[in-house]
Amino acid sequence: MIEMQDAAYGYGAEPLLSGLSLHLAPGSFHFLTGPSGAGKTTFLKLCYAELLPTGGQISIFGHTATGLSRDGIADIRQRIGVVHQDCQFLDHLPLTENIALPLTVTSKGGLVQESNLNELIGWVGLSARANAKPPELSGGERQRAALARAIIMDPDLILADEPTGNVDWDMSLRLLNLLVELNKLGKTVVIATHDLALIRAAKQRVQARVLRIQGGQIISAGADL
Amino acid sequence: MSLRKDLLGLMRGDSQADRVVPRSGQSARLTLATSAAMAFLAVFAMALSMASGRLADRWSDALAQSSTIRISAPPAELEAQTWAVLTVLEQTPGIESARALSDADQQALLAPWFGPDLPLDDLPIPRLIEITETTDGYDADGLRLRLAAEAPGAVLDDHSRWRTPLAEAAGRLRILGWLALVLILGATAAMVTLAAQAALSANAQVIRVLRLVGARDSYIALAFVRRFTVRALTGAAVGTGIGLLAIAILPSARDTAAILTGLSFSGTGWLWPLIIPPLSAATAFTATRIAAFRTLRGLQ
Numbered sequence: 001m002i003e004m005q006d007a008a009y010g011y012g013a014e015p016l017l018s019g020l021s022l023h024l025a026p027g028s029f030h031f032l033t034g035p036s037g038a039g040k041t042t043f044l045k046l047c048y049a050e051l052l053p054t055g056g057q058i059s060i061f062g063h064t065a066t067g068l069s070r071d072g073i074a075d076i077r078q079r080i081g082v083v084h085q086d087c088q089f090l091d092h093l094p095l096t097e098n099i100a101l102p103l104t105v106t107s108k109g110g111l112v113q114e115s116n117l118n119e120l121i122g123w124v125g126l127s128a129r130a131n132a133k134p135p136e137l138s139g140g141e142r143q144r145a146a147l148a149r150a151i152i153m154d155p156d157l158i159l160a161d162e163p164t165g166n167v168d169w170d171m172s173l174r175l176l177n178l179l180v181e182l183n184k185l186g187k188t189v190v191i192a193t194h195d196l197a198l199i200r201a202a203k204q205r206v207q208a209r210v211l212r213i214q215g216g217q218i219i220s221a222g223a224d225l
Numbered sequence: 226m227s228l229r230k231d232l233l234g235l236m237r238g239d240s241q242a243d244r245v246v247p248r249s250g251q252s253a254r255l256t257l258a259t260s261a262a263m264a265f266l267a268v269f270a271m272a273l274s275m276a277s278g279r280l281a282d283r284w285s286d287a288l289a290q291s292s293t294i295r296i297s298a299p300p301a302e303l304e305a306q307t308w309a310v311l312t313v314l315e316q317t318p319g320i321e322s323a324r325a326l327s328d329a330d331q332q333a334l335l336a337p338w339f340g341p342d343l344p345l346d347d348l349p350i351p352r353l354i355e356i357t358e359t360t361d362g363y364d365a366d367g368l369r370l371r372l373a374a375e376a377p378g379a380v381l382d383d384h385s386r387w388r389t390p391l392a393e394a395a396g397r398l399r400i401l402g403w404l405a406l407v408l409i410l411g412a413t414a415a416m417v418t419l420a421a422q423a424a425l426s427a428n429a430q431v432i433r434v435l436r437l438v439g440a441r442d443s444y445i446a447l448a449f450v451r452r453f454t455v456r457a458l459t460g461a462a463v464g465t466g467i468g469l470l471a472i473a474i475l476p477s478a479r480d481t482a483a484i485l486t487g488l489s490f491s492g493t494g495w496l497w498p499l500i501i502p503p504l505s506a507a508t509a510f511t512a513t514r515i516a517a518f519r520t521l522r523g524l525q
Contacts, residue, residue: 050437070442070521078439088434092247104245105440149438 001026001061001157001188002047008055009042016042018216020056024190026156029183029206031199032192034213040192041085043213044159047190048080049073061156078106081150083160087142089134095145096121096130102153117152124148124178139166140175147178157188164198172198180205245435246428246448252420253456260460260505261467263413267406267505268468268498269488274402275497276488281395284388290362291384294323294354298378306376307352313375314356319363326353351378413457413505414512421453421513425520432524446517450510457509461502469498 001024008018017039024030024047032040045051046058049065058065060076068076089098097104100117121130124144129137137145143163150158160179164172176198183189183206193199202208212220294314298306307325314323326334331350335343365383372379425432435445472489490497 074436074439074441077437082437084437088430088437090245090247090431090434093244097244101245101434102438104242105435105438105444107444153439 003059004046004056005058006056007046007053007058009039009046009051009053015054016216017046017213018055020046020218022211022218024157024188026188027183027186028188029180029202029208030188030190031202031208031210032190032213033194033196033199033210036194038213039216040194040213041161043211044082044161044190044192047157047159048082049076078102078153079156081147081153081155081158083143083146083150083158083163085162085165087134087146089142089145091134094131094133095126095137098134099145099148099152101149106153120148120152125174140168140171143167143171143175144178147175151182151187155187158182158190160189160191162193163191164193164195169197173201176202176205242444242448243451246424246431246452249424249427252424252427253452256417256420256453256456256509257460257463259416260413260457260509261464263409263416264461264464264501264505265468265471267409267501268465268472270402270405270409271498271501272472272488272490274399274406275490275494277395277398277402279491281392281399284392284395290358290360292356292358292365293382293384294356294372294379295351295382296354296376296379297349297351298376300349302378303352306378307354309376310354310372310379313368313371314354317363317368317371319359319361321357321359323354323356326355410504410508414508417453417457417509417512418516421449421516422520424449424453425517425524429524432521442518442521446514446521449517450513453513454506454510458502458506461505465498465501469495 003023004020007020008015010016010018020043032043034040042051046053046065047060049060049068052058052066060068061079063072063076090101093101096117099121118127118130121127124147126141126144126148129141134142134145143166147160147163150160158179163175163179167175172195179189179191180202191198199208199210210220211218294310296303296306296310311323311325314320328346331353332341332343334353335350365381369381372381432445475488
């Protein structure tokens with residue numbers, strides 16, 4: 001699904017990440033952890049080609065990232081659901097339209113029944129907030145809405161960047177459970193977090209692996225929980 | 226990035242896609258108002274061009290097949306030279322008819338300047354002969370030589386001396402009118418480009434979100450292109466309507482040679498301004514499309 005071979009990335013002359021070599025297999029569950037500023041978000045951005053490696057090679061769904069055209073990157077992203085830490089919604093649209101946005105922009109809106117959309121909104125527990133605008137939502141509601149938007153296209157890979165960063169513990173567990181459910185449906189899940197309690201909680205629910213970034217490198221790739 | 230696909234998308238419309246980009250009141254009003262103003266000016270430029278064209282044609286046609294011979298001679302020789310000239314003209318190929326103006330005709334010609342009571346017999350007024358040419362025309366240089374031999378007081382005036390520069394001036398005015406139209410379209414394109422670039426920059430976050438969820442650049446560009454094209458079309462339609470109304474209520478042309486009172490359309494010419502709104506829309510479509518793809522290429 002995603003293959004990195006000695007991949008590197010740097011915002012300036014100094015590389016932030018280097019020597020990244022790993023394979024994210026279909027249906028696997030990964031935690032990406034490390035101190036703030038270690039490069040967790042950068043790693044995720046490399047996974048969905050928001051950033052392109054400055055060294056080495058990254059293959060996404062069999063396509064070399066640096067060889068992808070703009071349209072190629074857009075097509076790749078239709079197979080990846082991303083949950084950002086700050087969620088990134090269109091504030092002028094109601095929640096329902098924000099969640100359906102991936103369908104709208106790929107002109108697949110007509111393929112999904114309204115009932116399915118409502119079912120998805122219900123699954124993340126936001127039925128009562130369907131017509132609210134994003135600025136009117138709480139942190140937890142925004143995270144759940146972002147998760148719903150991330151999976152509406154039935155993606156093969158879900159990348160979540162600090163999905164529990166702005167929510168309380170109960171909401172964190174609820175979001176974790178949603179992601180575990182998706183993994184059980186065959187989705188590959190990568191969660192970037194520095195919340196070790198969340199990783200421990202996941203141990204009881206799913207077989208996950210931890211990728212720890214330190215000093216610009218993944219130092220414990222493949223370590224079981 | 227296919228133009229055909231974008232044109233089809235533009236015509237088909239997509240209400241959901243239109244909602245993806247938030248409406249910006251300022252750029253919308255700016256595009257509408259400027260398109261309307263430009264279309265209003267374009268109607269006048271077109272009217273000026275067409276009126277100049279008509280004037281050039283009129284000045285080219287008027288007197289184009291007529292000439293005048295002026296005979297200035299002592300009173301004793303005037304009649305003889307007049308007959309000599311008429312005889313020469315009868316024998317000259319390309320002359321359809323020739324007629325010596327009577328005293329009454331000459332009096333009528335001079336009346337606007339000297340009044341009706343001009344004592345024509347007391348003044349050394351030259352005799353005028355009016356010539357009408359055939360469609361093939363005559364050899365003016367050859368006629369001048371023959372007149373010099375047969376009637377030394379006769380001078381041929383084929384009107385080209387004053388008619389040609391006037392027709393040329395009107396022709397250039399017509400070109401200036403069309404040039405003004407091209408400049409107006411260029412200014413419209415520049416304005417739309419600036420407004421589109423401002424809208425794209427202001428919506429950088431929206432573009433980031435759209436790309437994040439898998440939108441192609443052609444989809445994002447079309448959302449902006451459609452909006453600006455519709456605004457330009459609407460503004461230009463309003464401006465053209467007002468321009469046509471303003472032209473229609475201008476004073477009518479009583480004096481056919483007067484350019485100011487002749488600034489209007491005639492017959493099917495009234496249909497020509499109807500191309501301004503679609504032309505503005507096409508200009509906006511092209512300008513926004515180029516600006517959108519250029520800006521999107523520059524955005525991370």
